Amino acid sequence: MAIRLRPCSISSRASESSFNHNIFPARTYHSTWVSQSHSRSHQSKHFEIKSSNLNPLNAISLQAGLTENLLAKENVDTQFREEDFHFTELEKAECNLSIIVVGASGHLAKKKIFPALFALFCEDRLPENLTIFGYGRSAMNDEELRNMIIRNLTCRIDKRKNCNEKMNQFLQRCFYHSGQYSSEEHFSELDKNLKEKEAGRLSNRLFYLSVPPNVFVDVVRCAKCRASSDRGWTRVIVEKPFGRDSESSGQLTSGLKHYLTEDQIFRINHHLGEELIENLLVLRFSNLVFEPLWSRNYIHNVQLIFSEDFGTEGRGRYFDNYGIIRDIMQNHLLQILALFAMETPVSLDAEDIRNEKVKVLRSMRPLRLEDIVIGQYKGYSEGNKSYPGYTDDPAVPNNSLTPTFAASTFFINNARWDGVPFLMVAGKALQSKRAEIRVQFRNVPGNLYNQKFGTDLDKATNELVLRVHPDEAIYLKIHNKVPGLGMRLDRSDLNLLYGARYPREIPDAYQRLLLDAIEGERRLFIRSDELDAAWALFTPLLKELEEKKVVPELYPYGSEGPVGVHYLAARHKVHYADTSS
């Protein structure tokens, strides 16, 4: 890759800006796993360094036949890393952080990015010297940007005091720069503006690309060539979609890599920033009671469910081009599956976790047409209210076959999960907004109490539910005796309701992810090889669906979705936990 790396058109500055990777020619990544070099990432401040654990991944790459010079390099790496770390400490006090929101006038920027930055600012999570630049095509001055931002800022309930003051302080640091996404000149101007604000301090720059995917590479090129930080790091956060299939994703990745190294790219999947997803690892690895159960010996099936109770509501243009499988399944649900099913990582380092995730993805069989059920919502009236069908959306072609619902079954062909169905269900315009992971355990072998259950053995299994929506909760369905004389069994819940236990507001996913990107914690971002593996699972199926023009099963707006999902589940002896259960 380094070979193909074209220098920027004006490379007057020794532009390999971000000090933490330019030392090693990018060439070394290229020959083997992309991942091998990543252990050089910044350590998160939560997981302080333990140098012996630094490069666990390289064990793998060594096996893959790398020679000793890599080993040597490893040592350098480690050394370098220490420096790196000191610097991070230093950075806190001295450095400047510039965050450039590219596409600042967009919906996402207004609704999510600026409010999340403000929340971080309120909690004193951002460095002292902070500059936020909005970059967009529309002509706007700083004042107008501030006005736009302020409309979406709210204070957290538990931090109301001197909120207005904070808000003013925050807005003081927001600026706007208008320019084209593909114009290197405009980015040079931005660079000048940034330098002014940075006032000669060592500066790190974070670009948040909140722009349509077709301009990703242009923006990255301009930003990299013209507005990289001289003496600090430069990182780029990219939002999905990361391509439409293996090829386009591969192209996008190689396009990005022309200008950035792997550890400068932060592919964001905001669902991974949700509290319960973070907690999934904690639950698995810090509780003795779960890990022994976490395998095909005890788990009968796993269900990953994501549903929304609204349709595209006039904004279907983007969606129609992608569909629910690309929008939710291929990234969000698959990522959760990988976290759920992975082996214990060597450490909590981003690279170690992502290595394990990739292993899971690579152990999976690509999805086939018979493993999936697709659906599309149709109009529905109830009483005097009527809900539009998907194709009623003016932004959607009337003959669109794009699925708004999909259910699929996956199998992981490794020792831990062989034969355990993973059922994914995602849909729009369903009955309820729901996001949960359900782990259904096997029946108790030789259950002494079998006769108490009648014939419904499904009722006789335990179930662990991690619910993200509507209310965050964890509960474990267990059997117990109904109090009273006689012996009647009942399924009740051992539960932990987050709302009751943690009255504080749970931070927004964007807040966490932005903070992680600033701190260089890559655990929740998607690495290139992960992305490749994820696309490899879905691409054949997506192609087949499009080539064969498979017609989705229509389901009424606000219903439980197509019944096909039950048949799919039944084929693998799974009982799909719809909202009635």
Place this chain on the structure above:
Amino acid sequence: MPTLSSSAHCPSYCSSSSKLSTSSSIYGNHQRIAISSIRPKRFVPEKVSLRSNRNSYSNAVRMQDGAVAATVTSIGNETPFKKLRDGLLSVTSPEELGDTAGFDISKDKSTVSITVVGASGDLAKKKIFPALFALYYEDCLPEHFTIFGYARSKMTDAELRDMVSRTLTCRIDKRENCDEKMDQFLKRCFYHSGQYDSQENFAELDRKLREHEGRRVSNRLFYLSIPPNIFINAVRCASLSSSSASGWTRVIVEKPFGRDSESSAALTKALKQYLEEDQIFRIDHYLGKELVENLSVLRFSNLIFEPLWSRQYIRNVQLLFSEDFGTEGRGGYFDSYGIIRDIMQNHLLQILALFAMETPVSLDAEDIRNEKVKVLRSMRPLQLEDMVIGQYKSHTKGGVTFPAYTDDKTVPKDSLTPTFAAAALFIDNARWDGVPFLMKAGKALHNKRAEIRVQFRHVPGNLYNRNFGTDLDRATNELVIRVQPDEAIYLKINNKVPGLGMRLDRSNLNLHYAARYSKEIPDAYERLLLDAIEGERRLFIRSDELDAAWALFTPVLKELEEKKIVPEYYPYGSRGPVGSHYLAAKYNVRWGDLGVEQQL
């Protein structure tokens, strides 16, 4: 499933009362041979009779000691009945019931007479009569029944009724026509005055009982609510003079069952002179508690617990019992027994056995009790060094003075009787080798509590170790089954504190009974009385169980008495002597009931 129907409480009599009462009557023990010869095989549902072969395996253990054939038959006769009963408890198919439909005629012909011997005593007034009334209210008693109070004091039926009615209450959720029910109940209560050792007086009782029983098949249940020294006399008289001629006769005996192995064996032997093993119902009311019943359900009907239930994952188990009051002037009985005999040797040890037993072949009483005996026999007798004893001393707090144990007028001034004890026990079998089972029981402590705590091991190679700081004990999971004050089950797990950054927290996955089940939970005595009437022996203690339990405690009890070990004194209302911490520390255990996180 979550909703409670009324039949849930009392499935047998409510849904199919006639069949059950009848079938219990044919297995009368006393007239065993005659009755069983006329017992028509066809009344037993096909499915059940098929199983009876298998069930006799469970009796193998007892047959080894050379029981005569007759005993074997009697047990054999019992099992199909229990199977039948189990069948009825579950969702009974109508066909199955149809098999026994021919019995309906005899419905009016069978009756249960419950004789409370020692009717004027405290227990009878406070627990037994109210429990009987509750059963009656819930339609759990057979259609025809008679309750006799028997005691030495002179009383008329009306006086007894008056006494009984004062302690009867209706459950909060069942107030409607309570008075009416109460009247009906009291009409079936009678009194007979007599000496506990007089066969004549019992013969008079027999006559009266017959009067009430009429020509029905009569089953008789004697509840001995009397001091242990007259157990045998009462059993002798009851057995010889007032056994049922046509149905079963059962005797419920309350603790204490002796003071040590010898006295207990002597008592058992004496009882067995007059009664068969399956006529003796040794009651341990702790086993009737809802959550103790639930313990087996949790273990054996949930996949997620059984894999964890061994030394591989469990670090220690704690059985805790505390009362927040002392003997309060009623220490006469207590002083000659002490907390070890009063609570540990029976209640806590029984719970331990249920907790630790292997999976039984079935839920039959004999199968479960066989497994419990195996646990008890795998245990090492308690050593003096694994034991800490204490006695409460007086304590003044905020102007209120709480008396010391020896301030109790019924207690000798120099009494060394422990009112607190902590012990570490070990089960030397494959499942539990090396896992300490810690028991703690005490009076006059700072709270009233009974719970089982299961502390799991550390997560091996925990990735999050550094998030816990130095106190690794905070990082282990714990399963708590709380019997009182409020029934609850909870599992302490580690999870992430919501928010940025990574902070771990121990929170509870919990099931709080009061929140989930709004109904009042029946008293332990209700369940146990009902079980005795139905011949369900699961919750009663078998003779060999009792022997095994005494064998564990007798040596240390003797040693304590011989060496006149002085108990460690602790103030009334405190957390007990510190010695218990040293004992726990010796086995690398921390008592689970000390944490600040006693929420819920």
